[in-house]
Amino acid sequence: xxxxxxxxxxxxxxxxxxxxxxxxxxxxxxxxxxxxxxxxxxxxxxxxxxxxxxxxxxxxxxxxxxxxxxxxxxxxxxxxxxxxxxxxxxxxxxxxxxxxxxxxxxxxxxxxxxxxxxxxxxxxxxxxxxxxxxxxxxxxxxxxxxxxxxxxxxxxxxxxxxxxxxxxxxxxxxxxxxxxxxxxxxxxxxxxxxxxxxxxxxxxxxxxxxxxxxxxxxxxxxxxxxxxxxxxxxxxxxxxxxxxxxxxxxxxxxxxxxxxxxxxxxxxxxxxxxxxxxxxxxxxxxxxxxxxxxxxxxxxxxxxxxxxxxxxxxxxxxxxxxxxxxxxxxxxxxxxxxxxxxxxxxxxxxxxxxxxxxxxxxxxxxxxxxxxxxxxxxxxxxxxxxxxxxxxxxxxxxx
Amino acid sequence: xxxxxxxxxxxxxxxxxxxxxxxxxxxxxxxxxxxxxxxxxxxxxxxxxxxxxxxxxxxxxxxxxxxxxxxxxxxxxxxxxxxxxxxxxxxxxxxxxxxxxxxxxxxxxxxxxxxxxxxxxxxxxxxxxxxxxxxxxxxxxxxxxxxxxxxxxxxxxxxxxxxxxxxxxxxxxxxxxxxxxxxxxx
Numbered sequence: 001x002x003x004x005x006x007x008x009x010x011x012x013x014x015x016x017x018x019x020x021x022x023x024x025x026x027x028x029x030x031x032x033x034x035x036x037x038x039x040x041x042x043x044x045x046x047x048x049x050x051x052x053x054x055x056x057x058x059x060x061x062x063x064x065x066x067x068x069x070x071x072x073x074x075x076x077x078x079x080x081x082x083x084x085x086x087x088x089x090x091x092x093x094x095x096x097x098x099x100x101x102x103x104x105x106x107x108x109x110x111x112x113x114x115x116x117x118x119x120x121x122x123x124x125x126x127x128x129x130x131x132x133x134x135x136x137x138x139x140x141x142x143x144x145x146x147x148x149x150x151x152x153x154x155x156x157x158x159x160x161x162x163x164x165x166x167x168x169x170x171x172x173x174x175x176x177x178x179x180x181x182x183x184x185x186x187x188x189x190x191x192x193x194x195x196x197x198x199x200x201x202x203x204x205x206x207x208x209x210x211x212x213x214x215x216x217x218x219x220x221x222x223x224x225x226x227x228x229x230x231x232x233x234x235x236x237x238x239x240x241x242x243x244x245x246x247x248x249x250x251x252x253x254x255x256x257x258x259x260x261x262x263x264x265x266x267x268x269x270x271x272x273x274x275x276x277x278x279x280x281x282x283x284x285x286x287x288x289x290x291x292x293x294x295x296x297x298x299x300x301x302x303x304x305x306x307x308x309x310x311x312x313x314x315x316x317x318x319x320x321x322x323x324x325x326x327x328x329x330x331x332x333x334x335x336x337x338x339x340x341x342x343x344x345x346x347x348x349x350x351x352x353x354x355x356x357x358x359x360x361x362x363x364x365x366x367x368x369x370x371x372x373x374x375x376x377x378x379x380x381x382x383x384x385x386x387x388x389x390x391x392x393x394x395x396x397x398x399x
Numbered sequence: 400x401x402x403x404x405x406x407x408x409x410x411x412x413x414x415x416x417x418x419x420x421x422x423x424x425x426x427x428x429x430x431x432x433x434x435x436x437x438x439x440x441x442x443x444x445x446x447x448x449x450x451x452x453x454x455x456x457x458x459x460x461x462x463x464x465x466x467x468x469x470x471x472x473x474x475x476x477x478x479x480x481x482x483x484x485x486x487x488x489x490x491x492x493x494x495x496x497x498x499x500x501x502x503x504x505x506x507x508x509x510x511x512x513x514x515x516x517x518x519x520x521x522x523x524x525x526x527x528x529x530x531x532x533x534x535x536x537x538x539x540x541x542x543x544x545x546x547x548x549x550x551x552x553x554x555x556x557x558x559x560x561x562x563x564x565x566x567x568x569x570x571x572x573x574x575x576x577x578x579x580x581x582x583x584x585x
Contacts, residue, residue, distance in 0.1 A: 272502045278492055398447070 012239070013382040019237045020375055027372045034365035041358045042105070047348065048356050050109035055344040056362035057106065058199065059337055060370055061099050062215065065191055066223020067092025068154050069216075072187060075157070075173075075180035081251050083394035084243045087384050088230050090161055091377045092223060093154035098373050100147035102366055106198075107140075114139075116204040126205055134204060142197060146190045153183045161385055168387035191216055202347040206285045210270040217266045221259035222336040225329035228252050232322045239383050246320045247397045253319030256328065260313060264306035289342055292352035297342050305335040337363075400568055404539030404583030411536035411584055412438075412556040413567045414543070415576025420446050423551040426574040427452040430553065433570065437559035441543075441552040460523050467519025471511035479504040536584050554582065 017024065042049040070089045074082045082089070111117040116134050119127050132138055157176055164172040192212030200211050208214075228249070234240050274282045289298050309332055318324035345353075385391060404411070417423045420442060427440050431454040440453065483489045488496040494503070525531065537543050537554060546552055553576060555567050568579050 268502070268505065272505065275502055276492075 013384065013386055015234075015239065015379045015383055017375075017379055024372065024375055027368050027375070031365060031368035031372060034361050034368060037361045038358065038365050041361060042109070045356070045358065046109060047112050048358050049362075050106070050112045051345055051348040052356055052358035052362045053105055053109075054113055054198065055340055055359060056366045057099070057102060058344060059340045059363070060095075060102075060366050061194075062219040062336070062340070063223045063226050064092060064095045064099055064370075065150070065187075066219040066221075066226075067094075068096060068150060068157075068187065069191075069220055070223060070227070071154075071157055072180050072184055075177045076184055078177070080390050080394050081248060081397050083388050083390050084240070084248060084384050085227060085231055085252075086388075087161065087381065088227055088234075089223075090154070090158040091374060091381075092226060092230070094158050094377055095370050095373060096147070096150040096154045098370060100151055102369065103143065103147065114198075114201045114204070116201070130204065134201070139197060142193060146194045149183075149186050149190050153179065153187070157183075158381075161388075162381045164388060165382050165386045170389050173389060188212075191219065199343055202344065203284065205281060208270055208274070208282070208285070210266060210273075214263075214266050214270055217259060217263040218336050218339055221256065221263055222333055224252060224255050224259060225332045225336075228256070228322075228325050228329045232326050234383060235322065243384055243395055245395070245397065246322075247399050249322055249325055250319045250399050251397075253313060253325050253328075256325070256332065257310070257313040257319075260306060260309045260332070264310070267301075267306075288346045288350060294342065294346050294353060297338060297353060301335065301339055301342060305332070305339060309335075400564070401578070401580045402583060403541070403580050404536060405585055406583055408584040410557045410564065411582040412554045412559075412562070413564055413571065414537065414540065414552055414554040414580055414582050415571040415574070416542060416545075416578040417551040417553065417576060420444075420551060422575055423553065424449060424452050426553055426571075426576065429574055430555070430570075433561075435555055435559050435561055437556040437562075439554055439556075441537075441546045441554070443547055443549065443551075458527070460520065460527065463523045464516050464519045467523070468512045468516035471513070471515030472508055474515070475504070475508040475511040479507060534585075536582050539585065540580055540582055542578055542580070 038049065038053070041052075067089050070082070071086065071093050073079065074086055074089065106113065116127050116130075117136055117139075121128060121131075127134060156179055160172045160176050160179070163169075192215075195212050195215035199215065200207065231240065231244055231248075231252075235244060271286060274286055288294060309328055312318060313328060318328070341359075345359075388394075400413075415426075417426060423440055423442060424446060427449060430438055431452065440449065442449075484496045484500070490496060494500055537552075542550070543552060553571065553574075555562060555571070564581055571579050
């Protein structure tokens with residue numbers, strides 16, 4: 001173990017900010033500049049801002065929720081392999097607290113996004129039928145509950161894990177397992193209903209019973225990709241060298257393949273049921289996304305989000321190569337970005353794709369903020385659970 | 400050397416008993432390095448890394464399964480497009496009989512691919528292992544019954560080009576094997 005190392009030399013368990021240096025300030029500056037630009041856009045093109053911000057927000061929210069998901073899975077199934085990468089999952093999950101703060105701008109533009117808020121009772125039978133679920137009061141209470149749960153679960157699990165680094169007590173593992181069992185159903189509910197409230201709610205006439213699990217598929221996949229990128233970046237900086245081995249990469253590669261297939265399976269199931277039944281109130285969603293220029297993006301998703309990564313990850317050769325897996329991770333993240341884009345923006349640009357500078361500004365603003373907070377989290381705690389009871393077995397992993 | 404089975408029947412091989420998975424593992428490594436090809440180890444439970452210790456190559460079953468799956472996929476494609484698009488075009492719910500009908504056909508393509516892959520995997524595995532079979536020469540040896548309990552065994556078969564009862568016995572003894580026995584057929 002690394003206890004013999006000086007805490008700040010590469011290969012030690014504490015992250016040293018000298019690897020980041022001035023780039024940290026650059027990130028913060030970029031975040032501030034982007035937010036200023038976004039703020040300007042919010043006043044000049046409020047509607048475009050609302051949708052662009054929701055798009056960027058959803059993209060990063062799914063990644064952070066995925067971090068929590070993988071932490072929960074680790075504790076629930078008592079996993080051995082993921083001990084060495086668990087701290088990074090916890091770091092990603094802990095960003096959910098920031099996501100809660102970043103949700104606030106959406107409060108001010110809510111009626112522009114979720115236009116059912118502008119309707120009065122008696123105006124639309126379909127909306128009245130959805131009372132009291134689609135009422136403003138219940139909507140905001142739900143949103144608060146989601147973030148309350150996400151925040152508490154992510155912070156609590158991470159805090160216990162860090163306590164264990166100093167005390168080495170096995171009871172933290174047991175406490176975290178109990179927290180996990182309480183959190184798993186709540187996580188499923190929070191993810192499903194936040195997806196329904198914020199994304200399906202863009203068109204309250206439309207509904208799909210597979211919506212939650214569709215968003216979940218992208219969630220688990222994208223955050224596994226981010227995990228691969230984070231772990232590889234740390235290894236390239238000299239950390240985790242003797243902790244995370246190619247065997248761990250093999251497992252992460254297998255999970256990327258599994259969730260690529262799962263995403264396609266869920267996406268296709270949702271599409272086929274709606275396409276086959278051909279009921280007007282259900283087809284509106286796909287009708288818009290499969291016509292005009294949106295058609296190109298939807299087709300690109302089928303090829304790029306499924307066939308390309310499926311065929312490349314299927315074979316054994318790439319899963320043990322960090323460089324190859326990082327390439328795949330970047331590709332899949334780009335596809336996930338496209339996926340969320342095709343979910344959110346057609347609700348605004350009904351006639352076809354219109355890329356706005358606000359899309360990119362919002363991505364930069366939220367992305368840079370999260371990256372800066374992530375770097376802070378990275379340095380706050382050891383890079384892997386130093387005294388987890390199963391650490392040695394996890395390091396010695398063999399597929 | 401002790402013998403099991405009908406001593407006038409042909410020799411199946413020479414077998415030895417080991418007391419632990421660790422002993423068996425190291426014995427397997429040495430037998431592999433000695434260059435034997437027709438031999439096997441037996442244990443009450445799977446031992447991690449034993450395939451490497453025995454020098455087993457990757458099974459070709461995976462490649463066979465690919466062709467099983469491909470057969471299933473092509474069967475589905477032929478039956479679906481052949482019957483519903485070419486021989487007797489079915490127009491249901493206003494959906495055309497061209498390539499855009501493919502979503503309706505996907506589930507069957509998927510299921511048949513999986514079905515034939517699974518069949519190929521299971522039956523291919525049975526055939527490659529020579530299963531099912533009614534009996535095995537090793538069952539003539541009483542001690543071998545402990546293999547489902549707490550003992551570990553190695554058997555080097557007489558069909559191995561390097562086999563001779565005396566030298567194999569000495570070799571197994573040098574590896575720490577006990578109760579070395581010549582196994583005959585029925």
